Amino acid sequence: MKISRFIINPLLDFIYPPICISCSSLLSDNSQKICSSCWDAVKTVTKDHPLYWETRNRLIASGSIDDLVSCYIFEREGPTRHIAHALKYREYRSLGINLGEKIGNLIADWEISFDVIVPVPLHRIKYRERGYNQSEYIARGIAGVTGKPAACDIVRRKRYTQTQTKLNIEERYLNMKDAFEILPDASKKISGKTCLLVDDIITTGATINSCAKEILAAGTNSIIAASAALAK
Numbered sequence: 080m081k082i083s084r085f086i087i088n089p090l091l092d093f094i095y096p097p098i099c100i101s102c103s104s105l106l107s108d109n110s111q112k113i114c115s116s117c118w119d120a121v122k123t124v125t126k127d128h129p130l131y132w133e134t135r136n137r138l139i140a141s142g143s144i145d146d147l148v149s150c151y152i153f154e155r156e157g158p159t160r161h162i163a164h165a166l167k168y169r170e171y172r173s174l175g176i177n178l179g180e181k182i183g184n185l186i187a188d189w190e191i192s193f194d195v196i197v198p199v200p201l202h203r204i205k206y207r208e209r210g211y212n213q214s215e216y217i218a219r220g221i222a223g224v225t226g227k228p229a230a231c232d233i234v235r236r237k238r239y240t241q242t243q244t245k246l247n248i249e250e251r252y253l254n255m256k257d258a259f260e261i262l263p264d265a266s267k268k269i270s271g272k273t274c275l276l277v278d279d280i281i282t283t284g285a286t287i288n289s290c291a292k293e294i295l296a297a298g299t300n301s302i303i304a305a306s307a308a309l310a311k
């Protein structure tokens with residue numbers, strides 16, 4: 080196994096050299112899907128960024144979430160459009176882990192403490208279409224850096240919801256209402272704990288808020304929302 084990988088991977092890299100998913104420049108390291116100059120062009124979240132404050136305040140006001148940690152600002156154009164698109168595909172799951180590691184580092188910088196990582200689940204139809212849940216891979220990246228456990232058996236998406244891109248904030252919150260339910264025995268695992276609830280991208284916060292409501296009702300102590308990115 081090791082020997083074949085030793086031979087085949089360099090051969091594949093020779094036939095299909097790894098390229099940046101955003102600018103198509105050659106990459107020296109195939110585990111990195113994005114070149115360093117594209118990463119440098121992505122805006123990072125700071126605690127005084129208006130979009131961070133706006134999103135955090137909205138999440139806290141909705142009553143289930145206590146804090147927000149997020150790494151990047153995703154825009155409609157440029158590298159972030161390609162990153163957001165790539166996250167939907169299983170072959171780019173290392174990108175999810177990579178983003179999770181970045182969140183993990185930010186959590187240490189911002190001195191945020193929590194007990195357990197819970198990825199926002201996909202509906203089983205979407206899971207079947209994609210073959211994986213990108214939030215689970217982001218959660219794995221966070222777990223690797225922070226040493227905290229990731230639990231994927233806490234909550235389930237019970238209702239299939241159509242894409243929310245054409246909906247306004249009120250419509251999105253209505254669309255996500257009662258979309259999740261707690262799984263059996265989950266409340267034992269989260270009771271009295273602080274959960275880090277992880278999604279890939281937070282826009283209005285309707286999805287993560289709806290998920291947080293169910294987790295809170297199951298007896299968790301508090302919930303911190305985490306995402307790789309924030310988007311308008």
Ligand SMILES: [Zn+2]
Nearest residue numbers: 099102114117
């Ligand atoms: Zn690039």
